[in-house]
Amino acid sequence: MLRRRLNRLCGGDENRVDSRTIYVGHRPCPDTEAFIPSKFCDNRIVSSKYTVWNFLPKNLFEQFRRIANFYFLIIFLVQVIVDTPTSPVTSGLPLFFVITVTAIKQGYEDCLRHKADNEVNKYLVTVLEDDRSVKKESEKIKVGDVVEVVEDETFPCDLILLESSREDGTCFVTTASLDGESNHKTHYTVQDTEKDLQALTATIECEQPQPDLYKFVGRMHIYKAEQEPAVRSLGPENLLLKGATLKNTKKIYGVAVYTGMETKMALNYQGKSQKRSAVEKSINAFLLVYLCILISKAVVCTTLKYVWQSKEGQDEPWYNQKTQKEKDTNMYLKMFTDFLSFMVLFNFIIPVSMYVTVEMQKFLGSFFITWDKDFFDSEIEEGALVNTSDLNEELGQVEYVFTDKTGTLTQNNMEFIECCIDGFQYKHRDTQSEVDGFTMTDGVMNKLHQKAGQEKEELFLRALCLCHTVQVKEPGSKEALTDQVDGIDGILPQLEEERGFIASSPDEIALVKGAMKYGFTFLGLESKSMKIKNRENNIEEYKLLHVLNFDPVRRRMSVIVQTKSGETLLFCKGADSSIFPRVKPEEVDRIRMHVERNATEGYRTLCVAFKQLSAEEYAMADKGLSDARLALQDREEKLIAVYNQVETGMSLIGATAVEDRLQEEAAETMEALQGAGMKVWVLTGDKMETAKSTCYACRLFQRGTELLELTVRTLEDERLKRQEKLYELLQEYHRKAVQDAPPVKAGVTRSWSANQDYGFIIDGATLSLLMNPPLEADASQYKSLFLQICQNCTAVLCCRMAPLQKAQIVKMVKNSKGSPITLSIGDGANDVSMILEAHVGIGIKGKEGRQAVRNSDYAIPKLKHLKKLLLAHGHLYYVRIAHLVQYFFYKNLCFILPQFLYQFFCGCSQQPLYDAAYLTMYNICFTSMPILAYSLLEQHIDIEILLDNAALYREIANNAMLRWRPFLYWTVLGIFQGLLFFFGVRFLFSNPALQDNGQVFGNWSYGTIVFTVLVFTVTLKLALDTRHWTWINHFVIWGSLAFYVFFSFFWGGIIWPFLKQQRLYFVFANMLSSVSAWLVIIILILLSLLPEILLVVLRKPRGPHSRQKKPSQSNVGGNQSSQSSARPLLMRTFSDESNPVI
Amino acid sequence: MRKSSCRRGGTPGKTEDIRMKNEEEASERPDNTAFTQQQLPAWQPVLSAGIIIPGFLIIGLAFLGIGIALFLTSQTIQVLEMDYTGVEKDSPCFRCTSPSNQTCTCEVTFSLSTLFTGPVFFYYGLSNYFQNFRKYGVSKDDYQLTGDTQYFKSPRDVCFPYAHDSKNNPIVPCGAIASSMFNDTFELYQIINGTKKKVPLDGKGISWWTDYNIKYRNPLPVNGSFASAFDGTVKPINWPKAAYELDLTDPNNNGFLNQDFLVWMRRAALPQFRKLYRRITEGDYATGLPAGNYSLTVYYNYPVLSFDGRKKVVFSNVSWMGGKNDFLGIAYLVVGSLCVVMSVVMLIVYAKFKFSDDDDA
DSSP: OOHHHHHHHTTTGGGGSSEEEEEGGOOOTTSSSSSSOOOOOSOOOOOOOOTTTTTHHHHHHHHHHHHHHHHHHHHHHHHHHHHSSOHHHHHHHHHHHHHHHHHHHHHHHHHHHHHHHHHTOEEEEEETTEEEEEEEEEGOTTOEEEEEEEEEOBBBEEEEEEEETTTTTOOOOOOOOOOEEEEEEEEEOOOOOOOOOOGEEEEEEEEEOOOTTTOEEEEEEOOOSSEEEEEEEEOOGEETTTTTEESSOSEEEEEEEEEEEHHHHHHHHHOOOOOOHHHHHHHHHHHHHHHHHHHHHHHHHHHHHHHHHHHHSSSSOOTOOOHHHHHHHHHHHHHHHHHHHHHHHHHHOOHHHHHHHHOOOHHTTTTTHHOOOOGGTTTBBBBBEOOOSSTTGGGSOOOEEEEEEEIIIEEEEEEEEEETTTTTTEEEEEESSTOOOOOOOOOOOESOOOOOOOHHHHHHHHHHHHOOEEEEEOHHHHHHHOOOOOTTOOOOOOOHHHHHHHOOOOHHHHHHHHHHHHTTTEEEETEEEEEEEEESSEEEEEEEEEEEEEETTTEEEEEEEEEEEEEEEEEEEOOHHHOOOOOOOHHHHHHHHHHHHHHTTTTTEEEEEEEEEEEHHHHHHHHHHHHHHHHHSHHHHHHHHHHHSSOOEEEEEEEEEEEEEEEETHHHHHHHHHHTTTEEEEOSSSSSHHHHHHHHTTSOOOOOOOEEEEEEHHHHHHSSSSHHHHHHHHHHIIIIISSSOOOOOOTTOOOOSSSEEEEEEEEEHHHHHOOOOOOOOTHHHHHHHHHHHHHHHHEEEEESOHHHHHHHHHHHTTSSTOOOOEEEEEGGGGHHHHHSSEEEEEOOOOOSSSHHHOOOEEEETTTTTIIIIIIIIIIIHHHHHHHHHHHHHHHHHHHHHHHHHHHHTTTTTTSSOOOOHHHHHHHIIIIIHHHHHHHHHOOOOOOHHHHHHHHGGGGGGGGGSSSSSHHHHHHHHHHHHHHHHHHHHHHTSSSOOSSTOBOOOOOOHHHHHHHHHOOOOOHHHHHOOOOOHHHHHHHHHHHHHHHHHHHHHHHHHOOOOSSOOOOTTHHHHHTTHHHHHHHHHHHHHHHHHHHHHHHHHHHHHHHHHHHHHHHHHHHHHHHHHHHHHHHHOOOOHHHHHOOOOO | OBBOBBSSSOOHHHHHHHHHHHHHTTTTSSSOOTTTOOOOBBBOBBHHHHHHHHHHHHHHHEEEEHHHHHHHHHOOEEEEEEEEEEOOSSSSTTTSTTTSSSEEEEEEEEEEEEEEEESEEEEEESSSSSTHHHHHHOOOOOOHTTTTTTHHHOOGGGTSSSOOOTOOOBSOOOHHHTOOOOEEEEEEEEEEEETTEEOOOTTTTOOHHIHHHHHHHHOOTTTOOOOOOOOBBBOOOTTTSGGGGTSOOOOSSSSSGHHHHHHHHHSSSSSSSSEEEEEOSGGGTTTOOOOOEEEEEEEEEEOGHHHTTTEEEEEOBBBBBOOOHHHHHHHHHHHHHHHHHHHHHHHHHHHHHHHHHHHHO
């Protein structure tokens, strides 16, 4: 961060202005004022955080910024400064250990980063300098350098493409490492630049670096001798980003515009904001309680000490006189140091090791997700990916699931189903059974009712073939320049007739393939001319004049082509809502029916329109487009304005229906999630009808679900304004779903009884109306009404959502009452915002690139894996970590309580009960491993049962194991046991002659007996809680007990030369030689565990009972799923029957 | 017994097996081991009533047995306690409590009606005496006490203010614990027909074996003289004689190895404590103290009244469980009967639930 800021500064004043001027090749240009070599960052990428020099101070500083570490540091310092009962080693050693381990880990990681940085920075690149090619280290590239890049190399900085070895002035690039899109993108050289780069004198004016990968505006001034400087616009298509790889092109030359930390890649390399889990919040709350306990203990002891000392003869008995210095000290200062001493004595109640253990548990535990072979998908040869291990337990607490539709619920594997040309429906069948004279080379067009005219058919199919941005994958060395087949990831070579296509959106491929089935084959785009093979196997050629790119606001795209005969045609395809207003109304009526029917059947529909442009029209459009593309400011807006202007007055020729297949087990997964008490919201940018049918197919909406619609359509009302209607509807739905409905039991969303289910549908426009009403005052009221309705619905569908709106919804739910835990799952770049917003973000390794995966917390190959991730892994992790946390607090409470009680028996003199070694080792060695093993391996319920019975997930809903009740239970247990340990031994010591030789035991024997009972009790308590004993549990539990005994013998068996006091010498061995000590240890352990055992037993009648019942209970769900999986996904009939669509 | 069910790792279907073979080469594929799949065979104990009830019964009965044994043993142990602080005016040691009386002896008499079975252990007890003060507890120099004469000259800081006398001579052994060593001495006589017969008191074996043999060491004699090893040092202020004069009769019981010293140096856990003073194991009294009258001569030196303390002597014999301690026996009896009662209650509860279970099924 700091580095980056510094780098920003090093750009100097240049950075302050809105644009920067770059001199290509550092050649001064005429007609500009004096050539000032501008200062920009060098091309060094610094992703490392530390250098050798600042590692120690910086790392320490960062570590001690953590509140826990800081607390322990303070305790340590107090121990060093003030005369305290325990040596600084007892708290210094664990702290040192923790800090060192963390520092080593971070240092190692930083070392790797340095290495990676160096690899990039020292990479040799060729730079054109004064007519020569010079090899330079990448980090020495300056802005303005002309850089040469050869095929398969990555670009060393952001370059403006000046010259390409391809004839048409293009080059191909993959940006797989930037945004994960593996398709080839075409970039263009700046128009009309000199072929001779040495002679090129030009300046580039462009905006200051900004992180958006897809935005770039700039202008190039080309100076030629005795000519007006030519101006060329620069856009993202001219910019080659650092990190992208050159493909299919021998070499290119480009001029560096952004270097080093100012490249778009570096600007995007920002760590995600840290998400914190709810468990951590609970820990902090508990910590606060324990801090209060700690402070009150210290206060009580300090007070008692001075009360006790005020009695005559107690303060300074003759046998324990104070030094002169002590006598002279100010009383209040003494009180304060006493207070600090008590704090130090009791500080073990908040253990350093808990943080270490929690971290380790999370880190190690997350491996089980990556290792899980159920998450392995053989198609993409990948398993699950864990990007952050901090949220494992959050997976067990999810209340709201926000899912994307396309690619998540559905496969994003498009298949052309049918089309409708001029109002006639054409359905494609694979079989040739129903041939009715329309047979073509490799497809059958089955006209259901009547044929449209031949001409219209062909126009429609040509439109499908032309209106797209699909590239043909070159299977062999078709092009002269391509000398190798570059790996187009994921798409395996297909049959010759099944040509490989590469496109940014899968429906485009589906459409092109669909057209192929009807006889029109797209052969490819070569130097601006598109080739089509028509039904008669003739090659038609079209000159591609303009591509009016797709964008989510317009929801359509167009191409302008010129036929051989010189006609200029515009083909446009897009969503019905965006096409219908732009075509003649009478054409719409014929097609609308088909479109709507297709939409309710769950297909994605696109309408195709065309328009013939006259020469004047084209000239106008061409000029408009060129002007807009040259604009430096507001280029987007200007372009859209031109687009909108051009795309009018078209005539509708047909519509297509593409099926987006449901993901494997999508319905079962959704059902399981709902069964687990989660509320599923579908957030999609898709049309309402399509989304709704997907919801039905996924069984989010059931047959009996009453749909509450809040869309633009329902808002249309003659009498009322939209705003008023919205309010009215909200009121009405609220009455229906919230007030009239019987109170829903917490956590139970889908009741199997006769309760009416509600489904809620809202679209983007209405949502924005709801979120930003004209009257500010209404906003909160609307929102709360909306939220209340949604909370009472089994499923909510939000359609036509912009990416930001998705995040907005997630945020709204996240911040609603009770701050429920939200989970977002999506696969595309448009889901990133909601993935980042939700508590847990899950990316699907789908086909829409890797952006979602990179921004997610967890990534899984398929939607169906979500079930196991939540129901099994999430549940187990939650139970494990909750138990871990509670157990840690408990074991330290009963560890320190006897020490506290002992103060009443030693004149509150801060005498520790346990030896320093025991104080230090208790949390590090004696009791840490069993709980760590437990928290990694425990399966209180088998994974299979968890998966079969989703309702089990509800048992841990709402942070059930970390609420105040269980916390109180554990605390009471800790207090009970602490009291028992101390007073049990206290009564035994009423006669300290415990050996059969009449000798007496001293204070260290006392402490050791208490400590032995303590270690055994807390370990056995854990053993009682363990429901899943693997050999590791056995090894660790019995092993750590054995280690305790061994250590005690060892520690007490040797005169340690480095110890000033041999306090424990033979204390443990002597203790074991006393029968009474044995007996008291045994009875105290048993007595401490007795309530626990009793509780287990008393709970037992329910235990096996419910466990036996579980299968039968799950039959409710099981029957349904078996029944439903038996029938094919009859979503057509299903949705038709249950929900007649308007 | 516990219903334990062992699970075999994984139940992969046939198709999965085949698929796995095909893709074993795939590097990304996770290891299919029981551990990584969280399918380690595990013992899943179920604490069912079938094991809990008999378990409780057995434990309860065992505890009852131990409890009875403990209780009976504790009852057989004879204890005789006598406070000799001299707070009450009529007590024999009252006159010794006045500070003016420097060397004072007093005589406490008692009579035994039955034989006090031997070996009899003779303890002294102090109350309201905080040997477990933190500052007090650390106020000693273990290096000195291991006979390292280097540390005689410069005692550790923790010994202050018991490190040097007023003339700045180093005190050996330094520190509060050593300085406050209990220095009352006792002589026990049996009164037979008016004549006093001395009961021999055995001062050996009263301290921990390891303390005497390993942990504490005397300095090596200098020029054959043990005392000169202490040259340049002074005795602790409260001591009547120096460390090397603690027992001039027995060199093995002298200096830091004096067993009374060792006993004192092992700090008591609680402010009310007793420490072993002598054992009565010799001569006519090896089998115990016969019935009769006895007289205990107390050389009263140790002041406790300033801090409201009490001093007492305790005669006791010991058993396998140590000294008399009713607590342990009672605790075992209570817990044992609790377990038995619980098992009976649970049996009733369980029977009821079991029937209802059957109804359900």
